[in-house]
Amino acid sequence: DGRLLVSEKRGKLQLYTLHGDTREISGVPAVAYGGQGGFGDLVLHPDFASNALLYFSYAEDGSEGTGAAVARARLDLEALQLQDLEVLWRQTPKVDSGGHYGHRIAFDAAGYLWISSGERQQFDPAQDMNSNLGKIVRLHDDGRLPQDNPFAERGAVSAEIWSLGHRNPLGLAFDAQGRLWSVEMGPSGGDELNLIERGENYGYPLVSNGNHYNGRSIPDHSTAPQFKAPVVSWSPVISPSSLLFYSGSEFPEWQGSAFVGGLSSQTLVRLTFDGTTAREAQRFAVGKRIRALAQGPDGALWALEDERRLTGGRLLRLSKQR
Template identity: 65%
Template structure:
């Protein structure tokens, strides 16, 4: 791997107000504390609600139906039902993958990923069957934060999982744990023989990269490069280009500091660790991530879009080979939890509404 370059400066552009948006945001539906969404081949949309419900929405008619068979989730804090991801060949095999927080012994919890067959019904919902857990965070620990558990299928056909460090710091550097790691698995949860640490066995064999904090976005670009964003501590949110076997340094280095004020050495003090391509201070609290490939916004093809929680923003990132920079920020007025690209090339957002029915689903289309 080439020597890491310093992260680009975090002089964030001023947020663009609604009157200057190059798109129109249309409310399509509302959900209870939504967390993730994914389109099915028939154009309907699966939306996970953090308390443990999976909904199916037809955006054209507005009809919404529940999907039964969702596993029990450990709801509370940052935990609950997480990501939802259809298999790339869903139309043939019907597999859907879910991530969620699962209860353990005593007061412990951990992220898990399972897959199930989804049968759609005529009422607009569906049923999950043959559910099987294919991956778990190890170990389960106390606390209700930093699960991560974002999911993606790569161009290699493998399942990629962000496993955050559960606010426990040191496990991100401990190969006896899969916390604070990016995990790469076969579609059935088995470990690919060509993973960088496969020969070590155990959970280390699952690991593609390590030294991550709270990773809540993962996406592949058109060249097959994997990009990931994560929340920093007090300052230092990151966008990283993920390299095979690389160590991204947390908690040894960070461009932020601990919440108690204790400083953390910056990345440039330890060049053996892979440095982020962008850092944000003040933070944007990134959540949700796409790299756009549609036709509705042709000027944005190949750009990244990141939802902002504390920043109440949609952040646009331009990539220049293996470098990246923030180019625009749109003031959405609400916490943005999830970003997705629709089949027609529109951009879809989920707000992080915590009250019943407060999480709006928005469709962004070019301004006429």
């Protein structure tokens, strides 16, 4: 209906109207705020109009540390409340780290739930099939495991894994042809746009087009063709935070393009596609760290800034100059 839901890192869920009114939604679970942890992604169920289900991710505390969780709840817009909350998925294991949660959420046209899971700054779990860290996960919308997942026969946590070898995938989106793409924060150099395919291994931490922050080199993807290489790689980095395929009428010339929000680069990057190949077509200097992107029902682009020490983050509506 044109209203916006915005998650704030400290654990607030806000409802915004186009008239500037703001209301807080109650019933949000306690979040583990700190480092990169806090309240995360928000996605409406494809049948939200009939079931009122809101899916969301957040960092939670545990005895062994912190980890991301994905839950769903019924959103009562009259009572301004989340009801009947269910946790559907958790990162395994929880670790003593404040970073690389990933926890982006997307639905495909068939109604499957997809989750990106960062490797939590632990490196090796991205290659460990007994952990869902550093993976892309595919579930039914109620959290059940699809029997046709690539590693379903292995059981346990392996059964939820669709792809592995990821570092910190912070954008997850389907194109108009139903292909799944992800943007991934690299180490020192080597940010990635990946085409996510069934059972593929994307190589981290064994390969990357960047290096460790301490200067230690990581072999490039070109040295190990058994790993799936990125479609686009950025060095210097853009620090990708989000991914959106544009289909609106406000900018018809951009239909089919994807937009990537940039953190350290403080940019909005437009990508164009030719089948399974892509290239950077434009880069817009925004001057602020862009954390999240969305497309409005009128085709306008919406961007959410990070809050910084001295200034609050802004919610921006981007439309054609008239």
